[in-house]
Amino acid sequence: MSGDGQGFLYRFHKELHRPFATPEELLSRALALIARRSRAERVSVFLHDAERQRLMLRYCLHKDLWFELEEQLKTGEPSPFTSLLKGEVKALSFDSPHPILYAPLRFDSVEGPAELGLLRLERPSSRKLFSPPDRAAVLELALELAQNLHQTRLSLSRQRQLKRLETLTELTAIFASSLRVESGLKLILQGVARHFQFDRVRLYLVNPQAGTLRGELSVDLRGTVVNLKSEEIPLSSDEHRFIRVLRGEAPDAHMRPYEDRVLYLPLTVQAQKIGLLIVDNLLSQQAIAREDASLLGSFAGQIALAVDNARLFEQVQALSLHDSLTGLPLRRYFDQRFQEELYRVERSGEPLSVAMLDVDYFKGVNDTYGHQIGDLVLKAVGRLILKNLRKIDFPARFGGDEIVLLLPQARSEDAVNIMSRLTAELKDLRIPVPFSKAKEVGVTVSVGVSTHPEDGRTAEALIQRADEALYWVKSHGRDGLMAFRQLPAPRA
């Protein structure tokens, strides 16, 4: 290379030997310099995609203008381009349809050859052939560019890894400190989707009692959360892909084309499979980076532990917050929930009703048939209430045979309708009493209803008003329903 050429190479080296935020930034600067030095009207970069065995044309500088383009050359097959990439030939030149020069973006590092891609230089207008000195200069510049491109990629990869490790630590902390399992899962799935930039993240958990793998949550790239609880797959299913993956079997052949866009991570705690985390890029159709896959793989262990802890926490919570006889929440759980609901309706202005329910002549049942039958009555009433209420309603055993129900989003007339339906169902209830003459005992209830904010704004006031309405029903023959606001005046 001439002295002038050496000088240019030094300037090129100085220009590129600094940090670039992205490979595109490096390439746009380098291509402009290469075009100037080689007097090429068009310089294109093909980047090597080793997994797909392709050289992908991504960027092109044409007369100082930057293009993002798409063309590809296969490298799996024997071809001059494959030989160039592998260093078997130094450069390739063509003079048809116009002068073209290909130079490899490769170098030999201590870890082995780094085969990054190819440079293509063209002179479509001037049609002047690339001379041997041009060729020698381009090869030098291509080598320098390859080393800088490799460094930029390494540095970016390190930054990404660091950022992701920070993310994982942050997510683990959020997850571990979360009290409610559902919100913890939501946060972590949103975090995984956002920080790893997946299109969608889904979580399925093993339900050992039901023998199923049950959907929990799905979060997409816009943060939208979808409840997957309706999805339940028997663990005995040999056909279902999720079950096979959970068992540690390889996904079926049909999944091979999706392997780079869908990732299954079985969640295991102490050799027990507790669930499956599935991430995908099906919407964007972009490949999931290998480094992301392996990083997430190591994170799956932490998710599994946290999920398991949260489940145990949930079970302990359930035991301490629910009445073992009726299965209904206990009063202290109700009180906590009531406060949350009151806080919510004060802000949203939505209605909220409270119903107090009392089993008619319950003391008589106990006295006549014994406590065992009394317990059966309460158990059946509790089960029927849990079965018939709306998902948003919240019943609790208030004490003895009294049950209280929170009815969110229900105005007084809605609450009366809901409770009318429930009392009608309860009337059909028959508790078998084999030793009695009648062989069974029926159940009726009395109900009083109050509504926020008309009847009161505090929990105490609303319960008292509902109780007043209940008292009115009980004193007027029982087996009925009354809203506080409909009590005949004077109310008290």
Added chain:
Amino acid sequence: MRELHFWVLPNNGFDTFPTLKEHLALFYRGHPDVRVTISVGTAAALWTNLFRILKDPSSGARPHVLQIPSHWTASLAQLGLLQDLRELDPGLDLARWVPAARDHCRVAGSDQICSLPWWFELRVLYYRQDIFRRLGLDPRRLLAGWEGMREVCRVLAEKWRGSPGPVYPIANPNPRRGVSMADVAPCLWSRGGDFFARDGSRVLFQRSHALGGVSDYFDLIASGWMPLTGPNGLAPRNLFDGSCAMQISGRLPRRGKKKLVATLEAVPVPPTGGAAATLLGMQSLALLRDCGEPEWAYGLLRDLADPAAEEAYAGDIGAFPAADGVAWRPLAAAPHFREAFERSLGAARMLPNLRAMGTLEQVFERSMERLVGDVVQRAYEPERLHQEIIRASAEMDYILGLNS
């Protein structure tokens, strides 16, 4: 100085920049304190960059105005990427554009307008009269149907084997060594097949009519009649560089190549089945949501979508303006192609503007890429096409399910 970023597709190859710059004059006259930076990238690059913006809004460049294939409008709007133009211009009326384009400006069932039509192309088959004459082939008879066109390919391939000059019977209109939905659509529709159900609820192209249409098109590649690679690693050869005898294209030939244009004639795309069918491919302009400067960006979009501006720009790139009333004016300068385009118009359809259309196109192209790989490695079997279509259909059905 205010700066607006405009992302365009390579509408005019490497001349996209200079052509577009000339057409920004109108906007600059009204906005002397604004500079427009143009970035040119393919649809795949656009797709990748839009997902980058979506997933990491703080990273890299963002456009104010962008060109999109019109059938991506619903996909991108659904992802929350496009600005509702009615918010900026409540009086915006789509009646100014050709009727076919109007449904492609919005998401079905929504009043929002998320893109404005810019220009379109209508696919016809061009052929070299001189070559047909020299070989004694009757184009009108042979090119009236797909079988006849295959016969021409067979004759030309046989004749040109090992000879210099134009070496391929027919060019691939896809410059990426690939096959897209747009490429196979006329064949598939002509056989009575379709890609998707009308309501977009399920995939239909695994059915026999559609499968036959894809197979008809792919057969041109598998038979070696349609080049997948260009010379020396350049883009594939085409009719307009003199390398092929025929090409399906939606544009009018460029004005600069007078000698070549004089040898060309056009006919509607030969039907593969009972019905004539072709593709009308529309390009639209949209604003990125939350791009900043929405009023200025809308000013640029409105000027570009002005009927006179559309006519001038489309004319320069050999396309047709989307503005109603001026759409066919470019044919006045190319009267000998008029008949082919007019006959094709009645049989023209557009790819559907489904909520997941962008993704569905990617899935289809990936499948075709695998088949092209088989052809290149001389491992292609017609049965593989069937398998790929079934696999792609299953994936597309799943994706449609996600968006329902």
